[in-house]
Amino acid sequence: MSSRSLMLLLSACVGLASCSQQDNKAVTTAPVAPKQQGPGEPFKFHKMIEVSPGQYYDVLSWGRGTKVGAKYLILRSDSTEQKYNTTEGDIDGPIKDVLNSDLDTDGNPEIIIQANSIDTNRYTNVYVYEYRDQRAQKIDWPRLTVSQRKGYRGGDRLFIKDDKLMREFPVYDGSGATAKPNGQKRLLEYSLHSNEFSVKQVSKDSTVNTAKDGVVISQPKVEQKETAKISEKKSSSSKKKTSHKTEKKKKHRHRR
Template structure:
């Protein structure tokens, strides 16, 4: 009987301890560890897969060893339904910031746009554009900024796709040299495609004026004071007249 009583008492004590532990408000919280982002293996620096339709994927990559400001890019087109695979390559100026897919001329052929960032005196942007028709890649020449569009431009471009068109935004500075300060205004440009040529339309109206680097210097000629010139002949005459007067007085 004593053994049974001790066994029952021990069992009750263990149950009470377990209940107390389970009702403890301070429970250990396991920290959630975010999965690590997949890194691009050397010598590659950038990778983005763009699926334009089921079975049609374009992998955009950049690579290069020994330098970070230059390299090369390639676009791997995988047509899994037809088991066709093509590669398009090109030289890269700068580093790839992003890649976009569009159909700006609505002809059913996708355009792959690669945005690169480079640096000289400003952080400028460069676009590498291709239109794909099945396995054929047609390179498109992206237009440069005009003289008026470059006023106050110091880089820091932002690109995005809106309504199937490419939009470009960048801040406007008060001048075009290293002393430039942002004005708070932005210039917005829209790019489309027609007959494999880009169309350009500025959407924003410039509300600020940009100073020119070289101000037109006005040279004002100061009037020089007139110099009094006394001829030698006049001095000789005065001396001769003075001598005559002296002679008359003596005579």
């Protein structure tokens, strides 16, 4: 075999080997997953709310070097009027949800931001803004009263019902780390008038607890039964004492 033929044979072998390697790569290579759609760093949360056609509110939290976000942004876009403005503020804890409403039915929307507080004394932080054209007015969120706060350990759920802002949370027994949920829930109703909130409790907390084995125990009834038993014991013991005294008197008279 001539040197020229040998070179042609080697080049053909190399070409076949490279083609087989390319085929193997094409078979074994896994498909590349598309990148997740989201705000990405430095943004931690994003939710878009369409209040009316052409009027959008993008709510974001952001902050590099933190897991929960240090600031919030409300980006208002009015594509009909070609007007855009921004509202911002400090935030304590990660955003849980964003609601929109018109609680005072004046035609001006409210944007409600609920954040889970990193401060265990408050548990939930709420930021409310009412928008009048291009101006955003912040509305103070009222703190729970002493009676409303009794047994409160967070776990709030906010929702809109019949133009009212409702707040529901589980009730706990005990204090500190030993506090445990007792199966009850407290429901508060928030109304808005002249940019001020008023709060009332919708219903009283139930006094009936459910035990672990499913037996329903009513605390007041148990106390009444225990009181009745104690009174029965007292009356029976008093009867015994009077009868014992009577017997002594009879014996004493007989001796006379």
